[in-house]
Amino acid sequence: MTDTPPTQPRTVVYTQRVEFGDCDPARIVWFTNFFRWIDAASRHFFIQCGVPPWHETEKASGLIGTPLVDTHARFVKTASYGDTLQIHSHVAEWRDKSFVQRYRIQRENADRSVDLIMECDEVRIFAARREDGKGIRAIAIPPEIKALCS
Amino acid sequence: MTDTPPTQPRTVVYTQRVEFGDCDPARIVWFTNFFRWIDAASRHFFIQCGVPPWHETEKASGLIGTPLVDTHARFVKTASYGDTLQIHSHVAEWRDKSFVQRYRIQRENADRSVDLIMECDEVRIFAARREDGKGIRAIAIPPEIKALCS
């Protein structure tokens, strides 16, 4: 829209089949499974951006993962088994010690129409183990990871 | 205890052990399990308030449960296996076709101190199956349920 076009944040799509066991007696996806898939999509996002898996970063720099601090999800349409979902994710905001990862879960139907199933904004941190071995602590966002994922 | 006492909303406590398999390679509860437990605490809240189980209400009035529309959670401290958690829940707000259910997950430690682990606000609806058999729809809040749960 302007002379200097806004940079589009890097977006990664994660595909997830919905299985029978993901659904509850109301025959729709039991919502906790959306969070399972979003968590996988979050990790997948970093892998696709070129960040090594956490068990490697733990050895190299102590980084063990990106635990959640805050999550806000809005459920728009139901999904059921037989559906295939696309989870679009990108980093919407980088802060000092945290970042906002944003997700849209969509379903492309047989007639090519697309349904929005769920939206979610997560605040995550980069974490290392605490020195006393009890729990975890936030570390500054590694600049090389920020560069890979923007 | 005053002339016009504030009405305290009815609160129910649901107790949950944390198991080995609830924890991830960071040795803390994998966050999706908090949502499993909150969903159980939600149903438990209604049962404790005297609402029949959903398979009975489905026959009587078509009500199949209280699916989530929106959830917002804040993760404060980590928990791990061996912990026992108390999930306090109440209805913080009644709307026309939805309500806000609020949760505090706490851990009482060996020294009697209490840690806040997680807070969550959910917007839920009362749902029935759609007549065409596809998906679900919101119904007005049954007044007898509201009376039992306030």
Added chain:
Amino acid sequence: MTDTPPTQPRTVVYTQRVEFGDCDPARIVWFTNFFRWIDAASRHFFIQCGVPPWHETEKASGLIGTPLVDTHARFVKTASYGDTLQIHSHVAEWRDKSFVQRYRIQRENADRSVDLIMECDEVRIFAARREDGKGIRAIAIPPEIKALCS
């Protein structure tokens, strides 16, 4: 390839990524997740063979799925997040009201070597709801399904 070739049972392969949240504090797949995936592979097997999804068969013939009667699994090697697993499944035996579905979960490594992760034999039935609405009952194996899946 001979005059009287042995009939190979139809085999379907289901691919599954292992995610961080599928692993436990020992950093290996928490075994219950193998059963999640096997259950999905079982359903996927029938879909790939051309059997309609259970919500369609329920309307047509009352068939709601293939619940487990007996399962026997042997865990050979561990898997962890970052792995991609192939679940090979076929029907090893057809009985009157039940059948044996057999699974091999394998991991193809970067050097093209293949590890056997887990083997499982399940006895499943074809089930319909009981007339009194309480629980389920076994039905005779539908011959058209047997034909599709052999």
Added chain:
Amino acid sequence: MTDTPPTQPRTVVYTQRVEFGDCDPARIVWFTNFFRWIDAASRHFFIQCGVPPWHETEKASGLIGTPLVDTHARFVKTASYGDTLQIHSHVAEWRDKSFVQRYRIQRENADRSVDLIMECDEVRIFAARREDGKGIRAIAIPPEIKALCS
């Protein structure tokens, strides 16, 4: 086998509520959840017998848990949400580097009758991390643990 009566193995009971989200579209417990609960009952058995939690034994002796080698389960009756299940477990056999843990999952009904829901025999090992950091290995059964649990 002798004049002195056989010693009854130590048995521990673990109680588990069945929740809505534990059930599938057939409205019965999705079987993978039985394995979640059996795994919890296994750990609970050792805790009740006086064995320290695995994160303590890991520091003391390297023992990180009792992973499964083999499991054989038989599903007898279905269960659904609202049920409370009792999981009875004991060690049925001690071998050199493994042991057989046996489970009976029962439901006591409102009329005091008891239904057998599921039986399971597991072969488990005592495990430590491998020195190269890749995966786990079996260790000899610690005699003090055997003494506590027999």
